[in-house]
Amino acid sequence: MRPRQQMPPKPFFYLPLRGRPNLQPPSGHDRFDGETGRLELVLEVVSDFLYVGSGQLDLRHVGGQEIACYAFARRDGQPVIPGTSVKGAVRSLVEAISTSCVRQTTRRERVPRSFDPCRDAARLCPACRIFGTTGYRGRFHFSDATPEGQVQTEVIKIADLWPPRRAEGRKFYKSGGFRRQNLQPAQNYRFIEAVSRGSRFSVALYFENALPQEMALVLHGLGLDRPPQEQRGDIERLPVKLGGAKPRCLGAVRFQPRRLSVLRRGPDLLAALLAGGQEVPPLEAVLRWLATDSLLDRDAWRTFRREAVSTSGNCPTELY
Numbered sequence: 354m355r356p357r358q359q360m361p362p363k364p365f366f367y368l369p370l371r372g373r374p375n376l377q378p379p380s381g382h383d384r385f386d387g388e389t390g391r392l393e394l395v396l397e398v399v400s401d402f403l404y405v406g407s408g409q410l411d412l413r414h415v416g417g418q419e420i421a422c423y424a425f426a427r428r429d430g431q432p433v434i435p436g437t438s439v440k441g442a443v444r445s446l447v448e449a450i451s452t453s454c455v456r457q458t459t460r461r462e463r464v465p466r467s468f469d470p471c472r473d474a475a476r477l478c479p480a481c482r483i484f485g486t487t488g489y490r491g492r493f494h495f496s497d498a499t500p501e502g503q504v505q506t507e508v509i510k511i512a513d514l515w516p517p518r519r520a521e522g523r524k525f526y527k528s529g530g531f532r533r534q535n536l537q538p539a540q541n542y543r544f545i546e547a548v549s550r551g552s553r554f555s556v557a558l559y560f561e562n563a564l565p566q567e568m569a570l571v572l573h574g575l576g577l578d579r580p581p582q583e584q585r586g587d588i589e590r591l592p593v594k595l596g597g598a599k600p601r602c603l604g605a606v607r608f609q610p611r612r613l614s615v616l617r618r619g620p621d622l623l624a625a626l627l628a629g630g631q632e633v634p635p636l637e638a639v640l641r642w643l644a645t646d647s648l649l650d651r652d653a654w655r656t657f658r659r660e661a662v663s664t665s666g667n668c669p670t671e672l673y
Contacts (some may be wrong), residue, residue, distance in 0.1 A: 364529050364602055364668050365658040367522035368449045368653045373467045374478040375452055375648070377487055380562040388563040390630050392639075394575070396434070396554040397500050400605035401531035402547035403507060405434050405596040411546070415508050416536045417463035422508050422544035432506055434498035434554055434595070442595040443495070444484050449523040449575040450653045453480035479648050483567050488532040492563060493571055498556035506546045510534040511601045513541045526594045529602035529662060529668045545598060555611075570649060575608040578658070581641045588639055591661055602668035610635040 380387060404425065411424040425432050447453065471481045471548040474488035485491025511534070518633045534542070558575075560568065576591035614630035615638075 364527045364600060366527060366656075367524055370455070370465060370468055371520040371650070371652075372452050372558075373545070374454050376471070376473075377482065378475055378484040378487040379477050380492060380564070382490065382492075382562070383617060386562050388565065388568055389561050389613065390559075390591055390608055390613065392558040392560070392610060392635065393612040394556050394558065395501070395609040395611050396439075396548055396556050396582065397607050397609065398548060398552045398605070399592055399607050400528060401550050402507070402598075402603045403596055403606065404545050404547040404598050404603050405438050410500075411454050413508050413544075413546070417623070420508070420536070420538060420544050422546050425506050425546040425548065428497065428499075431500055431607050432504050432548055433500070436497045436556070439495040439498060439556055440484065440493075442450035443571065443574040443595055444480055445571055446525070446576075446593060446657070448478075448480040448485065449525070450650050450657060451479040451570050451648050452650050453478035455523075456480075456486075468635075468667070479567070479570060482659075483563075483571060492561040494553060494559045494561070496557040498554035501553040501555055502553075504548055506548055508536070508546055508580060510536055510542055510544050511598055513543060514598065514600055520577055524604075525657065526604070526662065528592055528597040528662065531602050531668060536668070547598075547603065549669045565645040566644055566648045569644070569646045572639060572643055572650060573646070575638065576661075577608065577610070577643065579640060588636065588643075591657060591658060593661075600668065604662050610639050613638055 356566045381517065404423075407424045407426040409423045409424045412419055412606060413422050415422075426435055426438075448456070454471050455464045456470050458464060468507070471477045471486050474486070477486060478487065481489065483491060483493050509531075536544075538544075560571070563571075574593075576593040578591065580587065580589050590607045590609060592607055594604045595606050596604040600603065612632065613635035614632050616630045
């Protein structure tokens with residue numbers, strides 16, 4: 354009997370469900386209270402490729418032949434990352450590091466009843482208070498991420514993707530290298546259009562009536578953290594996975610705060626609204642918010658920090 358071929362390690366990890374969601378009344382929308390403003394960020398691709406699908410198939414000439422590939426999202430002919438895609442990636446991490454409800458499951462997944470989706474708009478978990486749910490409009494929103502300079506796309510080939518057979522919590526993906534495949538069509542393989550490492554996009558986070566601890570939670574969801582005590586200076590930036598084909602080690606991005614405008618309440622509120630807020634140094638404000646992390650599940654965050662930045666070598670290329 355031939356020995357069974359040893360499969361390479363799977364490039365994902367789980368954050369287990371612990372405790373019970375912290376249900377509280379959310380902030381209202383009837384007045385300005387708390388933190389309101391706009392944080393502009395640079396999104397940089399740090400994996401070999403990033404793929405955010407448009408839902409359409411395009412015909413492309415690759416290697417002297419015409420092939421069908423899954424196209425990258427576009428606006429006005431330029432690659433773009435929809436704000437909903439950025440929000441989905443950030444919300445997934447916020448849910449996992451804040452003991453929030455589980456909004457989406459597959460038919461095979463079973464979660465404790467206490468983690469069922471929030472249904473009472475007067476009592477919501479941290480993620481639903483921030484991003485919204487049925488009956489309550491969220492207070493944090495992302496713009497579409499538009500390219501900085503000329504962003505080129507490339508057609509690559511990957512094996513088809515299947516969900517894990519067993520779920521042990523909330524699933525996230527490690528960083529690793531992408532192994533290129535030949536561009537010959539083959540069964541159980543597909544072609545996708547992706548942008549490469551180093552591509553940069555501009556994106557804005559709009560927040561309204563936010564508590565400092567909610568700002569801290571969303572900033573952690575962007576992969577931002579205070580630098581270690583022995584280091585001074587810039588914010589620590591961890592990779593966050595975004596888009597499709599994450600099991601093939603695609604989709605790792607880092608966020609860098611660039612500009613911050615906040616709305617100051619007072620007699621000049623109307624003028625501040627018309628001016629788009631007052632610009633303040635982002636580094637000082639972000640570090641201040643990150644220090645108010647009472648909503649953060651520190652054990653889950655430590656696990657994410659350790660696993661998300663560890664490399665799994667090259668990701669498997671075959672079906673698994």
